[in-house]
Amino acid sequence: MTATHHAPAAAESGASATQRFKTDKFAAVAGTPKERVSTLAREVLSAVHETIRKHKVTYDEYNALKAWLIQVGEDGEWPLFLDVWVEHVVEEVATAHRKGNKGTIEGPYYVPGAPEQGSRGSVPMRADEGGTPLVWTGTVTSVDGTPLKDAKVELWHADADGLYSQFAPGIPEWNLRGTFSVAEDGSFEIHTVRPAPYQIPTDGACGKLIAAAGWHAWRPAHLHVKVSAPGHELLTAQLYFPGDEHNEDDIASAVKPELLLDPKPGDGGETVSYGFVLDPA
Template sequence: MTTVESATASASGAAATDRFQADKSPFAAVKDVPKDRVDTLAHEVLSAVHATIRKHQVTYDEYNALKAWLIQVGADGEWPLFLDVFVEHAVEEVATAHRKGNKGTIEGPYYVPGAPERGAEGSTLEREESGTPLVWEGVIRSTDGTPLAGGKVDVWQDDNAGFYSQFSEGQPEWNLRGVFTVGDDGKFRIHTIKPQPYQIPHDGATGALIEAAGWHAWRPAHIHVKVSAPGHELLTAQLYFPGDDHNNDDIAQAVKPELMLDPQEQPDGSILVQYDVTLDPTS
């Protein structure tokens, strides 16, 4: 019996919400934020909303449609999806502006901690995949050029149909996910497949906004990665491929020139990419 892969907005949204609530401690991290900062941020966000209403003479019908939409986003469990697609890129730019090592970008809603350890070299495939085989070679270094022994490369990506394991039916739990731990030389070698562009789930509330605004829901092909090492800042990034139709109009606005790979086709039709990672020491 063949299981057909599928992913609806409601199912993906619910999974992303569950993961966020289980894996993050957002309120604990900001419990000591001064009240005057909360006051400033809340007032400025609300003032921007008020200014938009006044500038564009928003009607009660439009206001009530907004309320109904906000309620539906919550009911569909799509707040992680919506915020990660439309807001996170600005937060990431502010949070990492000081770094001298590799550039990062958004995490997105599909990260799952606890992926299997696969050594310094290994494969993320847990079934036969129809996509183009790809090998990513690299070295984890500090900003002074020193290889970082014990560094970890945590990767995840979609399959050849554009779906992520644990956020769609039909894939092994940890397919196309894995943690690669480097030795003294800082080197890693990851065997996977070339990812595919995909549309974010758009049959729910987020999709309703996309359709109403005349936008598209596409993300370019990318490999997600979190790179860490003792005494260094965590790098979260996505690596992209030249020539993708949506590199210049990514709905999540997460593409940066520094994250573009240089894939080299091999005689057997596979792809080799070489991309090193430089991490900033913690202060």
Template sequence: MSDTTLKATAAASGASATERFLSDKTGAPARTADSERVNTLATEVITAVHDVIRRHRVTYDEYNALKSWLISVGQDGEWPLFLDVWVEHVVEEVATAGRRGSKGTIEGPYYVPGAPVLPAVTVLPMRDDESGTPLLFQGQVTGVSGKPLAGAVLEMWQADDDGLYAQFAPGIPEWNLRGTVVADAEGRFGVTTVQPAPYQIPTDGSCGSLIAAAGWHPWRPAHLHLKVSAPGHEPLMTQLYFQGGEYVGDDVASAVKPELVVDPRPAGDGGHQVTYDFVLDPAS
């Protein structure tokens, strides 16, 4: 494991994720939410907490430990991490339940807009000495009718061979393994990258304390992140995982779906290749 890995702390990652969220998300939906809807949701969440306290006869020591932990989550800047790991997968499931096209999954805390625009056949930005198994990721974007979506846009981002993300760990070029790929007239694309590694969510902060106390593991399986979009269609947010990879069966974020597991095949350069087609629903 590299020196860079050792310097990627939970505090730094948490602070970066919080800062990114605050700069990218306007908060407008919360300000304009219907008060009756807020009342219903807030009341049911609080009532569910009350039910847990009663059923398990929670003590004051346990309550004060929870209070201390909630405070430390905020101080560590780990609310984006906590929510994205343990809550977002259910929000995504509900939000996309009616889709007929490709399956989606969580965005996670490491998306950054504005990655360099790249042609349909391209290489993701990477260091000259980027480690990892070469990977050719190719496919086509269509609508549910099967019609190719010319110029569809695929925003891609991923961890490197150390399980680290550019802009969230020190010492990595700004747009390393991040790009905005524009598909050709037939909706096709071919991206050369490296196969990412599984990674451990930061464990030296409050989320790590929860994981240790509960006896859970902190690992996410290796995956490619994608946001796929085309005019007149619902954007798709998804991740692709690798068959046989570690933690595919017990992802800490519960974000793996069978439809999102790909089977890498040997490529002529000693690397792997994966073909995956995306189907977008029409905009509602």
């Protein structure tokens, strides 16, 4: 699984994310009452109107906003924009009731159907994959402590250059993406490499906003996971590493103290222990 790659342009990455997302997302809300649609739409617009009035937005600023919104669409960066600056609040509201593990945003780079690797295995990776080897062990249980032997852990993350397979050219299709079942006792062991921090794409519309506002574009290093089991709520999370300078000011506002790992020195790399407690559906 060797390949070379270069950093994708925002348009390349954005087009991939948009295409992945362009499935029927409306079916789940097809029966939403018109009154709720009206309420949400009116309150969002009212917040925009209030901002305009409060800050006396000029026509030049308004026209710049229109041009920027058009560019977001042309660059295919709506998934990136929404996942970086909006999704963390939706996730907070949607999972506030949970008694099990804390989750966080999915982000724009999830791909379903990653290869099954069993309960003890390695994610697919290149022979010369960069990054410190990482062995991750844990268990999946219900809130009452019962091991969930039919659970699955989906893992995906960026490589040492901060790039994701299927969203950057030249990387093998399933590189650093795998699905892990668990053993009878709910345990799993995953072999991968420690990912690197990275900047979200900055040469497109989102990058223009970041530059104009004087923000940074960095995300701390993280592992993405989806943990599922029959009869339980799906958990989507990201796991972070202590000491990363952007844990405190993540551009996506997705870091939570409960999601920090505690790496230990291991045989030729690092080891971490982190398990999951799922809420009944």
